Amino acid sequence: MPDSPFGGNRKHFDADVDGGDVHDQWSDRLRGFAASSERGVERFLAKKGDILVWHADLRRASR
Numbered sequence: 001m002p003d004s005p006f007g008g009n010r011k012h013f014d015a016d017v018d019g020g021d022v023h024d025q026w027s028d029r030l031r032g033f034a035a036s037s038e039r040g041v042e043r044f045l046a047k048k049g050d051i052l053v054w055h056a057d058l059r060r061a062s063r
Helices: 013-035
Strands: none
Touching: none
């Protein structure tokens, strides 16, 4: 998914600067992208001792 810059070129959401409408648009776009992707939407149901490592700049290598 392409980057979604907030308020200029920031890659993070700032509620005080961006407001709720910008977050809602980003969230809707993210859900739509996930639903139409090859992997679809998955849930991470953590159990005691599980961790999830995620970063917005992690990308899957091209096949």
